Amino acid sequence: MLAAAEAAVDEAAAVFRANLGADPLITKARGDFATEIDLAIERLLRDRLGAATGLPVYGEEFGGDADSATGWVVDPIDGTTNYAAGFPACAILVALMHRGEPVVAVADLPLMGLRLTAVRGGGTRRNGEEVTLAETPGRPVAxxxxxxxxxxxxxxxxxxxxxxxxxxxxxxxxxxxxxxxxxxxxxxxxxxxxxxxxxxxxxxxxxxxxxxxxxxxxxxxxxxxxxxxxxxxxxxxxxxxxxxxxxxxxxxxxxxxxxxx
Missing domain, CATH: 3.40.190.80 (D-Maltodextrin-Binding Protein; domain 2)
Known part of the structure; x- marks a missing residue:
């Protein structure tokens, strides 16, 4: 399942990078908005994840069934305001939920060259290298x-x-x-x-x-x-x-x- 998620995110990241600074297209509640690229990336993720796994997809832009026993949850651009402004603090988020718990995760920050992945019970990896969350003596605690x-x-x-x-x-x-x-x-x-x-x-x-x-x-x-x-x-x-x-x-x-x- 992680391989399917990463393959879908690979395609989505190319669209993400190519369209940085996209204009708002849809205005939402509380002043939030989506760009055409939010919609395009979510469509792509839905298509690729659905085809590869046969599982339903619940996403920010097009909804779905958030209560499926097993299914994908996607945010095509988390930090859309940053993305539209050309600020790199934005990400593609994909998780596989099973019985109310995330069991697979990909967070890709295309403008920072950073990807974090995890499978339940298998640890977390940053650009392929395993990482452990720990305080480092002598460094600021941010x-x-x-x-x-x-x-x-x-x-x-x-x-x-x-x-x-x-x-x-x-x-x-x-x-x-x-x-x-x-x-x-x-x-x-x-x-x-x-x-x-x-x-x-x-x-x-x-x-x-x-x-x-x-x-x-x-x-x-x-x-x-x-x-x-x-x-x-x-x-x-x-x-x-x-x-x-x-x-x-x-x-x-x-x-x-x-x-x-």
Whole structure:
């Protein structure tokens, strides 16, 4: 299954690189949008994965059945705003879900020449080399943080996110905001970050990165510290030590009324 996913992503990555800076085509809720290339890549992934495996595909742009016992989940361009602006922090995400758990994952960052892959029980690889998520003595402990802009009336509202950002910064001054959940999760699995806090409720944003971090030896929960599931809102992940500290920080804040987006 990993070979089928990588073959499909190889084709998609060529389209991705050739069309960097594509203009918005479809406007979505909350100011989000898709480009023609988002649509083209998802069509390609659906065609190739379906033909190779016979399994259904659930994707950001064309939907599908998110509750299939076994099926693919795809995000053709995670970080579309970055992609349209020509900023390289964007990715193609593919995961195979089986009975509510990701079992195969590919996160490809074509503009960075970076690909992370994982199979459940088989570890995580970065450009073909096995990686383990661990803190390196003498290096800064960097944290990837999700968007700090949100509707004021929503869950994880803007003020709460910014309070959390400030609190996290007291313990971990090296914080990065990429604008892509998939990039944050993949780069945490690959060791660029020791932990991450993201707020997306979308399975296509989270599934691949969850498996990549787990297989690299990291700890993954939802933002409230509960076990991650396909219906979780947000991801809290990192090395065991960093995850535990992030969990303590979140527990010390007055939480929003609930943890739904």
């Amino acid at each position: 944290i990837a943080f999700g968007s700090v802009i949100a509707r004021r009336d929503g869950t994880f509202p803007r003020g709460w996110r910014q309070s959390l950002l400030s609190a996290v910064g007291e313990s971990f001054p090296t914080i990065r905001i990429s604008g892509s959940v998939g990039v944050d999760l993949a780069c945490t699995a690959g060791g660029a970050f020791a932990g991450t806090v993201t707020f997306s409720p979308n399975l296509w944003d989270n599934a691949a990165g969850v498996l990549l971090i787990r297989e690299a030896g990291g700890v993954v929960t939802d933002v409230a510290g509960r076990p991650w599931t396909p219906r979780s809102v947000g991801v809290l992940a990192g090395t065991p030590t960093v995850h535990a500290r992030l969990r303590e920080i979140i527990a010390g804040l007055q939480p929003p009324a609930d943890f739904r987006a």
